[in-house]
Amino acid sequence: MANTSYRLRCQLYGHETDVRSVSTITEYDGIVSGSRDKTARIWRPSDKTSFEQRVVLKDHTNFVIATCYIPPSNKFGDGxxxxxxxxxxxxxxxxxxxxHLFTLEGHEQTVSCLSYVPQSDLLLSGSWDQTGRVWSLSSxxxxxxxxGHSKAVWTIISMGDVTNNSNIILTGAADNIIIGWKNYTKFQIYEGHTNCVRSLAALNSNEFLSCSNDFTIKRWNINSVQCLQTYEGHTSFVYSISIxxxxxxxxVSEDRSLRLWSINTSESKQTIRLPSGTVWSVCSLTNNDIVVGCSDGRIFIFTKDASRTATMEEISAYEQEIASTTIQTKTGDLGEVKIDDLPNEDALKKPGTREGQTTMINKGNGHVEAYQWNMLDQRWMKIGDVVGSADSTAQGQASATGEKILFEGQYYDYVFNVELDENVPLKLPYNITDDPWYAAQEFIHRHELSQMFLDQIAQFIITNTKGMVIDQRASDFFDPFTGQVIY
Incomplete structure (x- = not known):
């Protein structure tokens, strides 16, 4: 059977924490990555399978959220x-x-997205200040x-080059809508997502894709307000898409997966699990290899080309790392779990029916394992140990068997997902023996937040843990900044 599935090519190490953005350097299939370690990095292919870090860009004083590569032009011959x-x-x-050539300033909040208009000197940017901006790089x-948006703008794209729809720009935001701009004037609003719009990608000069915190991806035509198609499969926030x-x-998604889709079908063709807690960003190289940036600082690259695939030893080690991870049922990885209703390991003797199909196996004594069907290899692959159950439903709880949650090498009674107004989920670890204000202060320092949030975060901890014991968690978990139930 021909290899039509993606496999691991390599892993890149260098960033110290979350890789929030990856972009393709099309001239030589290189990569530019941006991270919460306040750096961006340039990676160049070093041999058939791997890359080397060439330059570290250190001109930002806070997290790098967005990256963009612009090919060479008459004005900027080096790109x-x-x-x-x-x-x-x-x-x-x-x-x-x-x-470093120059810095552009004008946004009043975080710059969350970047793109450009092909065959022009125009740069596009979006920000948490609720605006998009068009910049002349020459001037x-x-x-x-x-x-036009009422909340943070998370994504901005051009629908074409100077000869085809170059006057159409799209922006997506935390107000759940996509706005179409023609000659910088609002001409269309696309509604259908029920949560923050995180990423947009142009399929051609008339159609585009969007993804959202509502777990879905949608396909649109710029001339119609009606959604053409909805792609479902992710079980948590969908952060980034790439053609x-x-x-x-x-x-890619908060559910720790990279998914491959056919444009004309609504089900994913392949699901690749990642060992990292969050998969933030994705881009495709000109050779169709796929690059993803993750919350543990790693960049993973996957390929269909057997000559660029990692060694069997490297793939085995990668699969073993995935198998050893824990999956929190209420962080959206797999959905809810009712342990007594799960099959035993005899179910693994029956082949899966589709690529990426997942199942959970009751191993006894409250131990649950998750498996995913690999159509290429015709086998079930373990993707982690499941903790949490449908009977104890608050976000970040300990497992149904009384196990604590592992977060950055330590175990906690709770690991909450806190969303700020910009819809970025941040992890808040907490033990019931901790002082709420101390935990809140640690959280503020970790994420470089304003001190004004101290009382809110401490009260949030108290509200969501008051009177609880480990196996009894309230189902009315809410976020102090948005008032939302998370996941």
């Missing part, structure tokens, strides 16, 4: 790398040398501000 961050700045670099100034070809695209 450009552009980065945006929590310091509200946009830094522009020579793609060839990695030298180094903002030439237009797109104001691989005219027939295929990729998506």
């Amino acid at each position: 450009l790398i552009v980065t945006g961050g929590n310091d509200k700045k946009i830094c522009v670099y020579s793609a060839k040398q990695g030298t 180094k100034r903002c030439i237009q501000t797109l104001s 691989i070809s005219s027939e295929q695209f990729a998506s």
Whole structure:
């Protein structure tokens, strides 16, 4: 059987924490990555399978959230790398040398997304200040501000080049809508998502994809307000999408998976589990290899080409790492679990029916394991040990067997997901023996938040743990900043 599935190519190490953005350097199939370690990095292929880190870009003073590569032009013959961050700045670099050329300033909050209009000198940016901006790279100034969203803008794209729909820009935001702009004027609103719109990708000059915190991906035509198609399969926030070809695209999610989709079918063709807690970003190289950035600082690259695939030893080690992870049922990895209703391991003797199919096996004594069907190898692959159950439903609880939750090498009674107004889930670990204000202060320091949140976070901890014991958790978990139930 021909290999039509993606396999691990390599892993890249260098970032110290979350890789929030990855972009393709199309000239040589390189990668630019941005991280919460306040750096962006340029990676270049070093041999048939791996990459080497060439340059570390250190001009931001806070998290790097967005990256963009712009091919060479008459004005910028070396091409450009552009980065945006929590310091509200946009830094522009020579793609060839990695030298800082200039900084664009004007956004009043975090710069959350970047893209460009092909065959022009126009850069597009979006921000938590609820606006999109259009910049002239030649004049180094903002030439237009797109104001229309009521919450943070998370994604912005151009629908074409200078000869085809170059005057159409799309923005997606935390107000759940997508706005179409023609000649910088609002001409269309696309409604259908029920939560924050995280990423947009143009399929062609007339159609585009969107993904959302509502766990779905949608397909649209710019000339119609009606959604053409909905892709379902992810079990948590979908953070990023990337077009691989005219027939295929990729998506990544809080559910720790990379999924491959056919444009014309609504079910994913392949599901690849990652050992990292969150998969933030995805891009595709010109050779159709797929790059993803993860919350543990690693970058993973997957390929269909057998000549670029990792060794069997490397793949085995990767699968073993996935098998040894724990899956929290209420963080959206697999959905709810009712242990008594699960089959025993005899169920693994029966082949799966589709690529990426998951099942949970009751191993006895409250021990549950998760498996995923690998259609290529015709086998069930263990993807982790499941903790949590449908009978104890608060976010971040201990398991049904009294196990604590492992977070960054330590065990906690709770690991809450806290969303700020910008819809970025942050982990808040807590033990019932801790002081709420001390835990809140640690959380603020960890994520470089304003001190004004101290009382709110401490009260949040108290409200969601008051009177609880480990196996009894309230189902009315709420977030102090948004008032939402998370997951």
